[in-house]
Amino acid sequence: MKRKSRMDIEQAITDKVIASLExxxxxxxxxxxxxxxxxxxxxxxxxxxxxxxxILSMAGRSNPYWLxxxxxxxxxxxxxxxxxKWVWDDNKGVRKGETCEYICYWGKAKPKKNADPDEKPYxxxxxxxxxxxxxxxxxxxxxxxxxxxIIPIERDKAVEEYIRETGADIRxxxxxxxxxxxxxxxxxxxxxxxxxxxxxxxxxLHELVHWTGAENRLDRNIKxxxxxxxxxxEELCAEMGASFLCGHLGLEAEPREDHASYxxxxxxxxxxxxxxxxxxxGSAQRAVGFLDGLQPQALSEAA
Numbered sequence: 001m002k003r004k005s006r007m008d009i010e011q012a013i014t015d016k017v018i019a020s021l022e023x024x025x026x027x028x029x030x031x032x033x034x035x036x037x038x039x040x041x042x043x044x045x046x047x048x049x050x051x052x053x054x055i056l057s058m059a060g061r062s063n064p065y066w067l068x069x070x071x072x073x074x075x076x077x078x079x080x081x082x083x084x085k086w087v088w089d090d091n092k093g094v095r096k097g098e099t100c101e102y103i104c105y106w107g108k109a110k111p112k113k114n115a116d117p118d119e120k121p122y123x124x125x126x127x128x129x130x131x132x133x134x135x136x137x138x139x140x141x142x143x144x145x146x147x148x149x150i151i152p153i154e155r156d157k158a159v160e161e162y163i164r165e166t167g168a169d170i171r172x173x174x175x176x177x178x179x180x181x182x183x184x185x186x187x188x189x190x191x192x193x194x195x196x197x198x199x200x201x202x203x204x205l206h207e208l209v210h211w212t213g214a215e216n217r218l219d220r221n222i223k224x225x226x227x228x229x230x231x232x233x234e235e236l237c238a239e240m241g242a243s244f245l246c247g248h249l250g251l252e253a254e255p256r257e258d259h260a261s262y263x264x265x266x267x268x269x270x271x272x273x274x275x276x277x278x279x280x281x282g283s284a285q286r287a288v289g290f291l292d293g294l295q296p297q298a299l300s301e302a303a
Contacts, residue, residue, distance in 0.1 A: 048103065186211055
């Protein structure tokens with residue numbers, strides 16, 4: 001299999017998102033409520049973060065676990081030949097014909113031994129191929145946890161506590177949802193005015209991500225007019241952050257009522273900047289980390 005270059009992969013991911021947006025669907029709204037809240041997991045049960053979580057959530061898999069080809073072969077009982085390469089077994093490992101997803105790893109490389117003394121460590125990016133447990137035969141049972149029936153909820157105490165513990169100034173009433181940076185408060189319609197609790201929670205978390213961008217918090221560029229490129233970037237951040245939080249808190253993300261009005265801005269932003277998606281995911285992950293850090297220890301670990 002010919003490996004794709006870093007830019008080819010990033011462009012392919014961006015093209016996939018644009019195609020979905022042009023069809024009127026935000027891809028990060030898919031498959032968040034499934035086993036373990038829809039979060040993509042490593043072999044050890046840790047959730048992927050930021051851009052990688054976003055990429056794997058778009059794959060539409062119900063199983064949360066993702067493994068490299070080599071790890072899948074090892075765990076499923078494949079054997080190596082005399083040259084040390086895995087022998088492809090029809091009943092073990094990744095099934096023939098299955099396609100991978102690409103995830104990225106950022107690391108810091110140290111200067112070489114004979115490098116200039118003033119040379120500083122530099123960041124590098126590597127892409128890895130991973131496969132979902134659904135694509136792999138003969139894995140241990142732990143990779144196929146039992147699913148539970150989804151029961152509709154009215155109010156979720158854990159979510160209510162999560163929102164309250166942020167300490168954000170949230171005011172209720174009226175028919176709009178927004179965050180005002182100059183006055184540092186969030187305005188939401190009354191909870192009972194939403195179609196259901198999940199719609200309320202998704203909107204509240206969206207605005208809380210905006211709230212993290214204030215100058216005295218994460219200091220993002222959030223004072224931009226509707227329709228501008230920076231506004232579209234911040235909206236992408238808030239949408240993804242809300243989806244990440246919904247996954248953490250076991251909720252199915254719901255689109256906002258004004259969702260359609262942002263789609264064109266997202267398309268234009270992504271069409272003109274292939275790195276916008278990755279940057280938005282990074283900002284969203286930092287926003288989630290900031291909000292998690294405001295929680296009591298027990299609640300933060302549970303989230």
